[in-house]
Amino acid sequence: MTNIRGLLTIAIVLLIGAVQAPNPSRTVGHGKQSAANAIKVSNTKGPSCHHPSINNCDTSVYPILDWELSGWFYHSMFKSCRPMYSPKGVHICAENQDLPKTREMCEDLCGESCIMSNGSTGICTFNQICKIINDKASAHPRPCGSYNVNCCPKVTDSSLVPFEDPSGNNNGNAELENRIHFADQSSSRNGTLYIYRLPNNQVAKVKSN
Incomplete structure (x- = not known):
């Protein structure tokens, strides 16, 4: 009987300890945060x-x-x-x-990596930042899992330079702010075109053959 009571006592202590143990949480910043202002x-x-x-x-x-x-x-x-x-x-x-x-x-x-329609590794990009033109829908089944997120090349702002389409086929994108990756300046627009629209009215382009 003594052994049984001892086991019951241990079991109750462990149960109470498990209930009282605080859940681990990750906090960012300093001070208390209200539920409405909590950081996700x-x-x-x-x-x-x-x-x-x-x-x-x-x-x-x-x-x-x-x-x-x-x-x-x-x-x-x-x-x-x-x-x-x-x-x-x-x-x-x-x-x-x-x-x-x-x-x-x-x-x-x-950033979240993804596979672009040409098989290259890209990065998931909000469609207000990067839009895709001339892409094949069948080859681009939303690799980022959302209708308003595109899989685009990972490029730096400094690698984008002013661009003018040599074919004259601007498709309504002939603004002077248009930009393209510096390595693609001499390329035509036959391939998939990635149009970057960065904050502060900056517009940038990069093309992938």
Whole structure:
């Protein structure tokens, strides 16, 4: 009987300990956060790959008149990096200080790789940042798993230069801001065309044969 009581006591102690043990949580920034202002962190990314704090932080994930680009964040639902905006481009909340400053930094830290229609490895990109032209729908079955996310080449802003289509077939994309990867300046537009539209009205292009 003594042994049975001893076992019951041990079992009860273990059960109570399991109930009282706190659930592990990942926090970013300093101070307490309300439920409405909680930071969402991807389970598979680093601590900088989270949504920005919006409430009382003068931060928007959409362009606002007179607000400036203040950085980029990883949008877990769309598996891609998106820009954010603040007055004068400055963060006032500590929770947002660790977010990537540039698109390239965000893609390096948080980006999701994917397979483009030509078989090359690309990166999942929000379709407001990268649009695809002349792509074959049958060869591009949404590798990023979302209708508004495209699989595009991973390029740097500095590798994009002004571009004018030598064939004159601009398809309504003849703006002076059009850009293309410097290695493709002498190429025709027979292949898939990736049009980049970066914040602050910057427009960029890169073509893949």
